Structure formats: structure tokens, C-alpha cells
Amino acid sequence: MSKRPITVSVDRLLRKRDTPAPRKLPADERSCPKCQTHWTSDEMRRNMRVCAACGHHFPAGARERLDQLSGGAPWVELWPELRASDPLQFVDLEPYPDRVEKAEAAGSNEALVVAEIPIGGHDCVAAIMDFSFLGGSMGSVVGEKLARACDRCVERNLPLVVITASGGARMQEGVIALMQMAKTVVAFDLMHDAELPVIVVLVHPTTGGVWASFASLGDVTYAEPGALIAFSGPRVIEQTTREKLPPEFGRAETQLSNGQVDDVVDRRELPARIGKVLGILERPSGMAPAPAVTMARAGAERAANAARTLPDLSRRVVSKVLRSDDKGGR
Template identity: 80%
Template sequence: MSKRPITVSVDRLRRKRPDGPPPRRLPADERSCPKCQSHWRADEMRRNLRVCATCGHHFAVGARERLDQFADDGWLELWPELRASDPLQFVDLEPYPDRVERAERAGNNEALVVGELAMGGHECIAAIMDFSYLGGSMGSVVGEKLARAADRCVERGVPMVVLTASGGARMQEGVIALMQMAKTVVAFELMQDAELPVIVVLVHPTTGGVWASFASLGDVTYAEPGALIAFSGPRVIEQTTREKLAPEFGRAETQLLNGQVDAVVDRRELKDRIAKVLGILERPTGLDPAPAVTWAQETAERAASVARGLPERSRRLVSKVLKPEEGA
């Protein structure tokens, strides 16, 4: 295959445009809503958590901004130093390290940012995916950070809040990326064994290996309105099957009807909803074991003492059966 660059003639594109006034160029700090065409300044967008105040369209939010939205009073980033290596020396249109470097220049260090914070007064660890970093793809660093986050939760006895936005496994890391599916599932099982809750928020889009692994394993699963939640996106399915899919295919509202999601929650209510659930599921005092653990320990101790007494009692019973005249 030749590697000739694709050239596009601007003149031809101009000719295609219907006659009429040229579209107004927005100032650099303004965004236009793709649904209702309302214009919002950067400060208005940030204040309204990047939700269109007119129609409720949810714009994409970066991981760090999301942590700012969730935290009561600042947050501490964990393991920002982890970086992906390139064991396959993978080159598609450009080498993998070049892609990583470009993504880093845009302001993030990986597709998952983990932070320690308090939400509505409840201590937790939040693992937030960022779609702007290589399509939020899951590679070795995402898997490792999530596994460490689960370890830290168990160590400190705190719940985990996970927010997903991903195109799936990172193809540049090949089978190593696919292995992260199993690794993240084990991390979630660790949380389950320790009786610590995991709250998952599915954000547009949550697809591929991320949806097929940890994203679908939360104890409580919320989704943002209109988010695409599916293994394959509609474009891929339509190209493969050559059939047109319904516009609501894979959307959060459809997944709610299918029972895959517990509730579709507007971003402006999300923090309060999560904090409320954390309050209900939280352990009563700091690092004390959960009531279920205490109950299990007590039951085990009772069973053990019964078992210790059993041989002697059994012996007495047996002797009574053998010599009934002695007891009479």
C-alpha cells in the first residue's frame, strides 16, 4: 500500500457549499451546542458542568475537570508517573510513542486519572477515564492504575467511583491491552471480596473491551443521558451487517430499558446521587469491618466452639446408648 498523503482541495469543498451567508466563526473560547445551536462562553460551560442550559446536551468533560466537579475540597492524584512502554514497537500511521507524546502534549498523562477525594463528605477513590487521550483506550497503564486503585481502597476500607469513557482496548498494545480486561475484572472482584462498593458511571461513549470488562461490573451503575453504551458502535455494526440500526441503539436510555443500567442521571445531579449512595453503603466507622464481616466472623467462632465440643459430647452420647442402665 502506498503511503501517499491524502490531499483535499479546499476550492472543491467551497463550491459544494450552498449559496448564503458563510457560517459565523465563534470566538476561540465559545462553544456551540450541536443539538440546539446555543452558544456558550468557556466560563459558562465550566459553571454549568459542560451541560447545555437550553437543551441539556452533555458535552465531553476531561478527567481532571471531572475530578474538580466531584471533589468537595481538592483531590490528590495517584500514580501520575506511570507511563506505557512500547513492547510491540507498534507502528500504524505513526509510531505508538509519537502518538503518546502528542496526547501528553494535550495535557494528560494517560487515559485514566485516579484521585483520592471526598464526595459529599464521604472518602473515596475515583478512577476517571478521559476520552480525549487516545480515545480513552485501555492499555497497560489503565489496567495497572485501576488494579492499584482497588488495592488502595481495600487497604483504606473506602469505596471506589469509576467513570468510563472509552473506545475499548488500545490496539497499539495488542494482546497486552486485551489482558487488562481480565486484570480489571480481578480488581473489581477484590473489592467485592472486601465488601466495598464500586459505583460506575457510564459516559459517552463506553464501548469495546472496557464495556466488556469492568464497566459492566459496578454494584451501582449510572449513565449520562444519551451516552452510547455498547460493545460495537452502530457505525461498525451497520458496515458489517449492511443494515440500518434504530437511532436509539445502544443509548443510555435503551440500556436502562434493557436492565444494563440502574439509572440515567443528569450530570448536574450526579455528585449528589453518588454521595447519597456512598452514605448508604459506607461502613459505620472508619476502618471497622463491615457488619457482614463481623456477622460472618461470629458465626464462624460459634461453629468452631460447637465443633470443639462435639467429640466429647458424642462420646458421652455413645456411652449412654451402650450402657443405658448406668444413666437410669
């Protein structure tokens, strides 16, 4: 340690103040938090919002990601008209409808955008989460859109590509948001029964109810470098356990070494990688649905018929139970 005394010269400080400090570029969403390099909007767009100097991945909107994946080919958005209602009339610092209105004014219509899109020349349905819309939280609209996306895949014999970015379930919708965990898992089950591939890409951050439901159920699971993938974020765990977590906790690279993801892929390589996997897994056009699909549909029909006869059935069961009780009593 240096033993030099610290001297403060007021004159020197005043002189320093006279000379203007070198102009710093404003720290905005285009300044890299890792290496401080500043990029123009155009440079950021061309490099898919990845820092060309250090490889840091900036957040990207759902529609921009669709453009990146399709390589500029046209895509068609599905069900953009779906909007959440406010059945709980939830108010925290402000009413839920006001929050939704503000998020919509910023440019997105929900935290999930679904589209039919070609990736690497292969048609698929893509469901892309948008963290800028209420933290990518999963509410009734996210669940409904994802379920419809799976239905569309089964109808059209298409694979599903999902990009997740979410803080978890949307607290303003309470238990209705939590129900979307089960709904999306059942929808993914339909894809599984139909033998159609699901590719999931986990981007920063994928946490809470989204990671605990459909995000962890892909047939092929990729993650972007440095993405936080965890049920609870490190800050919450540290506050609860009062223990310091290592900086690599929950990061994509750690999840890769733990076997939770298949690979960590740079965003600039994602379209080519997904296209390649779709090419390997897609079913040739004109091929009949797999026997499992026919069985699943027949099973659903039987279940519906059973549900229709349920009141009658329950009456019969109740009367039978009562009769056997009578016999037992004798």
C-alpha cells in the same frame, strides 16, 4: 409538491453576494451540536459542560470531572508517573510513543486518572477515564492504575467511584491491552470480596473491551443522558450486517429500559447522587474488615504458599502417575 418553476437570477445572486452575510459564531467545541447554542468557556465550566438550553452533555476531561465531583474540595492524584512502554514497537500511521507524546502535550498523562477525593463529604477513591487521551483506550497503565485503585480501597476501607469513557482496548498494545480486561475484572472481584461498594458512571462513549470488562461490573451503575454504551458502535455493526440500526441503539436510555443501567442521571446531579449512595453504602469508620476480607487475604496467602511448593508437588504427582501407570501395565 410545488409546481412553480425554479428561476435563477444571476443579478439577484450577485446583489446577494454584496450584502455581507450575518456573522456566524465559529462552530467549535462550545457550539451545541443539538441546538446550535454557543456558550462561552466560563458558561460551559459553570454548567459542568452541559448545554443549558437543551441538556446536551459535552465531553469533559478527567481532572475537570474530579473538580465537579468534589465540589471544589481538594483531591490528591495517585500514580500520575505511570507511563506505558512500547514492547511491540507498534507503528501504524505513526509510532506509538509519538502518539502518546502528542496526547500528553494536549494536557493529560494517561486515559485514566485516579485520585483520593471526598464526594458529598464521603472519602473515596475515584478512577476517571479521559476520552481525549487516545480515545480513552485501555492499555497497561489504565489496567495497572485501576488494579492499584482497588488495592488502595481495600487497604483504606474506601468505596470506589469509576467514570468510564472509552473506545475499548488500546490496539497499539495488542494482547497486553486485552489482558487488562481480565486484570480489571479480578481487581473488581477484590472489591466484591472486601464488601466495598463500586459505583460506575458510564459516559459517552463506553464501548469495546471497557464495557465488556469492569464497566459493566458496578454495584450501582449510572449513565449520562444520550451516552453510547455498547460493545460495537452502530457504524461498525451497520457496515458488517448491512442493516440500518435505530437511532436509539445502545443509548443510555435504551440500556436503562433493558436493565443494563440503574438510572440515567444528569451530570449536574451526579455529585449529589453519588454522595447520597456513598452515605448509604459506606462502612462506619473504625469498623473491622468484613470476615470475607480476612478470608480473601488468608486464601491469597494459601495460594502463594501453594505456588511456592508447586515444583515439588508436580514432581510428586508425576512420579505417582508414573507408578500407577506401571501398576496398570502389570
